[in-house]
Amino acid sequence: MRNSHRVKMERELTQEAFGALLMHFDPSPQRAVEKFEQMRSQLVTFFECRGCPLASDLTDATIDRVARRILEGENIPSAALAPYFYGVARNVFREYLRLPDRKHISIDEARFTEHPSEQPREALRRLHDKVALELKLECLEDCLKVLPIDMQGAMISYYEGEQSIKINNRQRLASSMGISVGNLRIRVHRAREALEKCVIVCLEGQQTNETELLQ
Amino acid sequence: MEHQSIEEGVLLRYLLGEMGEDEQEQIERSYFTDAALFEELRMVEHDLIDNYVRNGLSALQREQFERHFLCSPERYKRVEVAEILFEFGTRNSAKKGLSLVKEPVVQPTSPRFPSAWLAIAASFLMLIGSAWLLIDRARLKSEITNLTLQRDEMERSQTDLQHQLAERDRVNQQLARDLDKAADTTANEKNDQRGTTDLSTRVAAFVLMSGFSRGEAQSQKLHIAPSVEVLRLRILLVKDDHKKYTAVINDVDGQSPWRGAGLIAASSRSGRTVEFKLPASLLHDRDYVLTLKGVTATGSEDTIDEYPFSILRR
DSSP, X not given: OTGGGSOOOOOOOOHHHHHXXXXXXXXXXXXXXXXXXXXXXXXXXXXXXXXXXXXXXXXXXXXXXXXXXXXXXXXXXGGGHHHXXXXXXXXXXXXXXXXXXXXXXXXXXXXXXXXXXXXXHHHHHGGGOHHHHHHHHHHHHXXXXXXXXXXXXXXXXXXXXXXXXXXXXXXXXXXXXXXOHHHHHHHHHHHHHHHHHHHHXXXXXXXXXXXXXXX | OOOOOOOHHHHHHHHTTOSOHHHHHHHHHHHHHOHHHHHHHHHHHHHHHHHHHTTOSOHHHXXXXXXXXXXXXXXXXXXXXXXXXXXXXHHHHHHHHHHHHHSOXXXXXXXXXHHHHHHHHHHHHHHHHHHHHHHHHHHHHHHHHHHHHHHHHHHHHXXXXXXXXXXXXXXXXXXXXXXXXXXXXXXXXXXXXXXXXXXXXXXXXXXXXXXXXXXXXXXXEEEEOTTOOEEEEEEEOSOOOOSEEEEEEEETTSOOOEEEEEEOOEEETTEXXXXXXXXXXXXXXXXXXXXXXXXXXXXXXXXXXXXXXXXXXX
16 A cells, blocks of 8 residues: 555665765765764755655655666756756655545554544544553663763753743753753754654554563 | 844744744745754754643643644654653652751741741741741642643543534535435435534535536535624535645636635545635625636645535525
8 A cells, every 4th residue: 555655766775876865965974974964854844844644654765766867867066956956846746746546544654533443632632551661761761872961961851841841941951051041942953853663663662572571 | 154143933934834834935945054953943842742741731732832833753752851851850849858858948047036937937937938838829729720620621622523523524424415416316406515514603515516416517505594794615626636726616707706815724524625614705695616726835726626516595
């Protein structure tokens, strides 16, 4: 079912094609990988904001397509790479809209409002199952330890308290770190991006364990 | 690339799907080439998720969040992480709150110095004040819980009403189909539809059929009671290929008493439909044609089908 509504993806992105693509981002391999990751994130955001449940798949399709064109000799200046990616992404999106069976998605891929017997609030209320919540908090605590020490405390303090207490906390936290509240917000945001990835991987690992136990 | 400053409110509208195609494209072109703007967008996204988790969104924003923003498994996972962070922060706050209550500041007592008595009195007042604040906070939390329950109850009632409306629509369509069948088998019988009228709301609902599916010479007759104030018209789509639709009603003189734009197809038990309302006073006892058009990605309109009908006021 999932394959039937994918845009044609050519999943054979060879190492050669990927290397050629990275070189177009930046001559330095490390910077190239950073820019590639950013572009991937921008593409996922684009497809999500356009309401696509298969944002990751469409992102991969876009990257594959651009990589293939570069390998075939298309000359794309570095400064024009981002707009080029955006143009290809829009084409991929248009093709996705024209797919006849895109409306038929599996229950696992369906948005909350498309679940026949589930509402978003009900799905989120499941988090309050005590056992599951404790396991999830364990994931968070483990992932917090991966952050730099100064950011561990900052992340905990940043999300404490309600409304005015939270605001005062953040002002005090920024002062103690010798930075502005705006700068604090940026640092916490970057730490949270890393924390999200770690927690999601940890949660997926827990789900795999539960599935194995049930089999 | 020079950093573009875009207001948070604009980025929020983008995330909640409140923008037209041109505005979306403008934002997207900007953040694809401006890393700082993209980071700003991601921060606004985090704030939006946090507000959703804390029930800090308006009812409309919450609906938009659940309908548009929560479109992918990845976004659901980010909301899940926000829930965990919120729970973690709440527990830490609770621990600190408890520790403050357990450790009140007590000044040494020495009757020789009046200032000591003042200090004792001040400490006592602080203790009373803290206790009062805790009690008041508990009361407020209880009120919030009650209000939340009331709101949930209202939402459930709204959902029930929507189900009832959907059921009524289904009955309307079945009536229309039955009337159609009866009309087609009788040579002299005229094609007409009385629709359903909700006397309490003065709304008359009709299902329009394509002129081609009913024979070119045939036109639906919509009988409208004098008390009807609003017409609700529904069109069953053969294919739903457009994000938005436009409906235009023209009379035989080419005048256009009504035009509806930005219509979005919805799912019903009969399939994908487009539905809209218009004041009954706009239409008189004469013939009309409703033209349904699909809006393309470039903003142009493709004619999809035409629905001839006549208004007859009983």
